[in-house]
Amino acid sequence: MTHTIEKIKTQRIKVSEKLVYVLETKKLNIYYDDFRAISEVNMKIERNKVTAIIGPSGCGKSTLLRSFNRMNELVQGSRISGEVLFHGQNLYAPDVDPVEVRHRIGMVFQKPNPFPKSIYENIAWGARVHGFKGNMDELVEYSLRQAALWEEVKDILDHSGLALSGGQQQRLCIARALAVQPEVILMDEPASALDPISTLHIEDLIRELSNHYTILIVTHNMQQAARVSDFTAFFNMNGDRSGYLVEYDNTNQLFTMPKNKLTEDYITGRFG
């Protein structure tokens, strides 16, 4: 492909040579009004790796994930204390623009939520709002190829994104997130609404994308976490129903030789 895309790639390589940790939380607490949903989380997210977040329902996985691109502040009454560092810069510093944060740190949701627009416009939307000046057709194709959807939709780019199957819609949402060229992609149970085949598609895609992107994925599926992730963080709830980080290790280690009894109980299904 032509030079716009090449430039994107070389830029990415330049960035990636410098740093190892892309994201880091320091004593992160997240509240909804007075309720503390996440307590004192310290964790570092490694660059161009897949990090899985697992834990029982309600332990704050989504809450934590959404704090990485300030999506949580769309909820009235939510606030944080502590820091979330992105390349060492606090995302919650007063002079940081959440719009820019979300440009760099994209998001894919549990339920596929394509815009009720054409497939093409779904991809182009984010690029347009960020003033993309390059060749839009090329960007659309590049993003769809990255999301392994191009071959299926190349002849129906003007059809509504909602006319696709659930699995295709989710890949469209991934392509849409890729089109704004983020460094990090947050995925909240991206395959939980999909059938097994589509799920495998998405998992392959995540593996593939981790060559170029840092990916954080929340999942309820242990096998999925084991299959796709390089690192896994296990969260649990304390007595006040507040989520805390129990164990964080490379995935292999965590699933074969967990250090914490709680982790072991959870991954072997003896939890509760």
Added chain:
Amino acid sequence: MEQIALGYPKSRNGLKRRFRVGENAILALLFISGVFSIFTTIGIVYELGKEALLFFRTPNVDLWSFLSGTQWQPHIDKFGILPLFTSTLITSLFAMLIAAPLGMGAAIYLSEYASEKVRGFLKPILEILAGIPTIVYGYFALTFMTPLLRTIFGRDVVEIYNTASAGLVMGILILPMIASMAEDALSAVPNALREAAYGLGGTKLEVALKVVVPAAISGIAAAFIVGISRAIGETMIVAVAAGAGPNFTFNPFKGAETMTGHIVRISGGDLSYDSIDYNSIFAIGLMLFFVTLTLNLISQQVVRRFREVYE
């Protein structure tokens, strides 16, 4: 095995279809109300059509001169609807000039920007505003808007009775209705779409204008159509403030009677039934009916073309 009684009545006839009185009664009731509204509509059209037909049957009157005539002078047998039609057009245009942008602005503010608290406070106010008797707006036009226009544009330019003043106040009248209906349409857009747009780095305005509004476009179009229809059919304001007497003019600062204004003035006087004047107002009524019908049909086409269906 003995069935365990858990408080359920024992089924009398096994799996056989049961006759449910309540279900059937409700169904019948719903059907009757549906039929009733259809028959009312047919009845209105029939009555309008019958009297209008009498009008078009009279000598000296024909459909073409009715539609294209620029003089409405019953005493000399001139029945051209254009003077009434243009002033209806002007007042409605002024009304929409006010109500469409402000109504949309209010709707977007309420649905996308206002906090739960502010919305809970403002939405009922909008609905109360929509319930003020229109005669009040009529006198507001006459005693406030007209003097205002006359101070701005000059007393020699703006007549005491004029279509601009009536139209502007009519805009204020339909604004809350448009705002409220459009707000409903915007609020009905699933939050997942907003999240998707924010997640891509959209600003609040971009999310509102480039995702939420397009997704709600059919509801918004419906709001506009109801607004325009209301403006075309609005009577009291124009009767009070727009002027009495058919006057073929495109100057909004001159007095001119609208279709509704004319109907209300003629039917308010002591007219004998079966006079040509009496019948003529049914022809005007029929015209009003067709205008709103056409608007509805056009908007349906427009909406079908631009609609973004979410699920």
